[in-house]
Amino acid sequence: MDPVLLYDTTLRDGTQGENINFSAEEKIKIAQRLDDIGIHYIEGGWPGSNPRDRQFFNLAKTVRFNTARLAAFGSTRRPGILPGDDHNLAALVESETPVVTIFGKTWDHHVKLMSNTLEENLSMIEETVIWLKQKGREVFYDAEHFFDGYRANPEYAMLTLNAAIRGGADALILCDTNGGNLPSFIADAFRAVRSAVGQSGIRLGIHTHNDAGLAVANSIEAVNQGAVVVQGTINGYGERCGNADLITLIPILTLKMERPCITPENLKKLRGLSRFVSETANIVPLNSRPFVGKSAFAHKGGIHVSAVMKDPTAYEHVDPALVGNSRTVLISDLSGKSNIEYKAREMGMDIGGNGCDSRKIVQEIKKREQEGFQFDAAEGSFKILLEKLTEQHRPAFELESFRVVIEKEKDRPCNSHAIVKISVGCRDEITAAEGNGPVSALDNALRRALHQFFPDVDTMHLVDFKVRVIDGNAGTAAKVRVLIESRDRDNLWSTIGVSEDIIEASWQALADSFQYKLAKQQNLQCVE
């Protein structure tokens, strides 16, 4: 099958998305990751638009890309002037990129909105392409609003493409700029263009937006109709509802359509690339993102897990490892014994020979979930519960008692302190500590007490603390669920507590967190 060329516009159209901003240095880092995974074209920005994008292209002059060709983006010349007098075009050439992409108007309605004439618009397209070709660039022509323009006035839409072809463009990219077209129309229009311009030998490409949730589907239709260049962004970031998500498109092209675009080795970097771009953008990664999301291969229903244990293809459309992802099994009140057995095996636990079979464990989990626990969000507490139910729990410490005092004096902030008494082996320890609030005071006091025996507790800290009222109708008697996320140098884990008392629920989650940390230390040193 013919290869498809990937054209990434995360650094240009991606940054037109709400809340997406990259510094010039961050853009360079992303471009290097895109190059590393084998993207063929990287659109770095619009140098005529802002100093940041000009800085990016200046920095890029010293960067060597292995596979990617860098593109600078801009518009055709303005009406009524020569290309050589247009500062936007000058900025494109000064970027010194091997590729320049310009967009022009296809839709007669939009040309009139600009108070332009249809003839002048055609000249703007043709003359701009000629000028850029004279400067030795590979020129991509993005036909803005192609599909809406083609619907409104197909003859004129074709004239705009012919103007770009006469100018010597290397590729015509048909854009669903408003993102509202359906796959059937994309296919019909693309087929018509292909039969009209196919003999010119020009490459055809597709650029879609996701306003109707169809960007990926529309890109696939275009590929089926002969598109050999696919434009999109990492994670689908982009103007309004975003662009076609390359993170979804790439595995579809390679694994399902057998259209080579990146190597199988590079495909395994896909999840890492998606994470890197979301972290750089400071956007929380979408759990449900196809192929690479945390939930993409997470199985919750007992029936699913039972089948996946026998044959993963029963509920997995591709092998998660191919895209750098992995399978997870979740524990909840929708679990069956298969979930428990899978999880126990994953945690390296034997839950067989002690009279508490996985069926009893499932019943206990369902009872606790009914009380408000949520084990799919708290693997640390699930492991401790499993150990308790199978009589394998060896607690690092026992709580004897705690006391928390919160003081509020007029015109002064609240002050909290806690006293904790624990026993480790045959020794008792009592410590007191202050904190920003009652949970922080408890955490500090417990940490101080444990430090005497397990100095390694210093490497762990709490990273998140979430409280949720479970039964809002019950007023102050409602139960609360506390979820705590903790980490040390190597691991991140979550624990849970449920009670009518927020301090009690917090203590449960906190104590589980420390027990989990101390139990997972293979070489746990208790200094007696």
Ligand SMILES: CC(=O)SCCNC(=O)CCNC(=O)[C@H](O)C(C)(C)COP(=O)(O)OP(=O)(O)OC[C@H]1O[C@@H](n2cnc3c(N)ncnc32)[C@H](O)[C@@H]1OP(=O)(O)O
């Ligand atoms: C479909 C797309 O995603 S295209 C990319 C859209 N991206 C962006 O707009 C981000 C970068 N844009 C910018 O920084 C600014 O809009 C600039 C620098 C390009 C222009 O800024 P300004 O000169 O202040 O103009 P403004 O943004 O208000 O309007 C855009 C101008 O471009 C003109 N224009 C629009 N499309 C084209 C085109 N293909 N060719 C030439 N001119 C065009 C408009 O008619 C308008 O001209 P006018 O000022 O004479 O009315």
Ligand SMILES: CC(=O)C(=O)O
């Ligand atoms: C060019 C472009 O970004 C569009 O038409 O959507």
